[in-house]
Amino acid sequence: MSKKTYIAERSGFARPTADRHVQRHPNVLHSPDMKISEALEVFVQAKRAEGCRERTVGEYYRHISYIIDYLGEDILLDNLTPDMIRSYISYLLSERKAYEGDNKRQKDKKGLSPNTINIRLRTLKTMCRFWYQEGYMLNNPMSTIKLVKSNHVPEVQGLTDEQVRSVLNYYDERMYSEWRDKTLVYLLLDTGLRIQEAVSLTIGQIEVRQNLLVIPSEIAKNRKYRDVPVSREIVKQLLELYQESRRYFGNIDRIFMNSYGEPLKADTFRRRLNRLKKKIGMDTLHPHQFRHTFARDYLLNGGDLFTLQRILDHADIKTTRKYIQMDTEHIQTQHLKHSPVRKYIRRR
Template identity: 50%
Template sequence: MGRKFIAERGPKVSKDRQPNNDRKTRDVRYTLDEAVEIFIRAKEAEGIRSSTIKGYNDTVRYFKDWLSAKVHFIDDISATNIREYINYLRTERLPYQGDTQREGTTKGLSVYTINIRLRNLRTIFRFLSTEGIIRANPTSNIPLVKDDAHEEVQGLTDLEVDAILASYEDKLFAQWRDKTLVLLLMDTGLRINEALSLAADQIDFKELAILVPSQIAKNRKHREVPISREVAKRLRQLLDETQQYFGDDCQLFMNAYGEDFTADAFRRRLNRLKKRLDIPKLHPHMFRHTFARNYILNGGDIFTLQKILDHADIQTTRKYIQMDKEHLRQQHNKFSPVRRLFNKNKGL
């Protein structure tokens, strides 16, 4: 009997070895948890920041809570599932659900929040599709949610700022610390995590500058941010007090128990203050927007502002400069060309 050999590669099948129709190819199938773990490990290997990793994990956790028992394997998640989830977030999900201090009563998350979650899901599924872990990307044809009524984040009015600062009792450490933090944010435009991570060696009291290291900055570039002499003086006082109570190695902003003061803790305190002062919205990022708007109103230029805010794209900086009706009236009254003509030529 002659020996068999393969002359050409290809889909040809030997006559005496027909395919067994009862044998099916068994693909490796991943659960949602298994697939996401592969994604997270890959992102950690890329050096993605822990805060970004947390965002991905939170997004998946919210999605899993909604999915419940609908699907088990990640390959079974369809575009229909994604669209149904988006509709749930728009019309049924309660803002801050589970947070007794912040939980809202109006159903439906903001378009901004929904799109953050959708962007994260798109990133995850695009990776899994590229890696061959899923056959098709269920988010490939799903656009971000649009909202014609969406407004950019507004800064605080002058009256709101005055009310906030007047509400703090300087004799109480926690309130004096909060007031100092508010003044720092409105003086520098720092992001809340950049401000709360400040240590003594990041503040140059002589040159009146704050160093934001690359490992903290959002764009991974270190920068120096100028501060006013008045705010620097308060920071010096706060640093002296915290070091006196908690040691020289402590951060600038600490809670009354000697633990790091966190962004979430500050948000909760602002939420209580918002209710007490009857302010519609109050969260840390509004102080950054307030700084940006007032910087321009006081004569600063947008290019310098871009550097201070650490924006890679100046279009992002433009979005921060949101002026209310009163600011528009003030600026028009100050710079109207026709008004200047009337002032110059009294006979018009």
């Protein structure tokens, strides 16, 4: 009887090195003349197959375009090295201008913020890990690259009561577009919805009797269905806007429409807020500030952090904590209201 051959480990199967704990495919897909731009298409195709949203795909293209601009269109995937990436980071820190190429928004100051650079590096890290694990790269050049350190963590500040009043008082309710915008601002302040969730709202998502908004998984950022509480007054205002829009545009399901009878886009509302901030003398004004304002005021009014996490649809409570930025006035007010020593002083 001939001795049988026992096979334990597959021949030619490379063990993972830098990316431990993740099984790596053999290098059957490796092509030494593959450009980064070609590898990008492979990555995007895989992400689309996983159900990745087109907006996220657009961000992949945008983020990788920066390093392609820096290194050149003909840069090969195999030629991408850690030293090249570090040189690219140095360029972003000291030379690259914010919004470069956009004549309307470009700034003269050189150097991008660490936060902006790290967003691009995370995208590149995700792509390199994919290319390496799938066998398109022999080595992962991002495995030893660390994110840029910063002593200052950019925070999105909520709006003060005075700023909120300035925004709301500016709108002329005789104008359809301004009444619609005002209703949208009220909705954001009342629910903390993301702007895309808000502008996508349909009449079928409003549970009138329960005062709830149903956010389906295909709209939510974290792909999780959730119910969001909404004040009765805001429900009434949403229904009024919907009924008036139907009189103008016929049978529609969206709550927020533009003046031409088309669904209002998030970017359109962002641009309208940008124009509004100049008219009322504010430095910044964008939809996410209303979400932060809701989060801060929700807690100041007695709400708890864990319920807030559910409402905001945060997977990690650490993210929720970052949303809550208290200024000195808020801290003093809360201390005055809740300090335990006051009950002892009153007894004297």
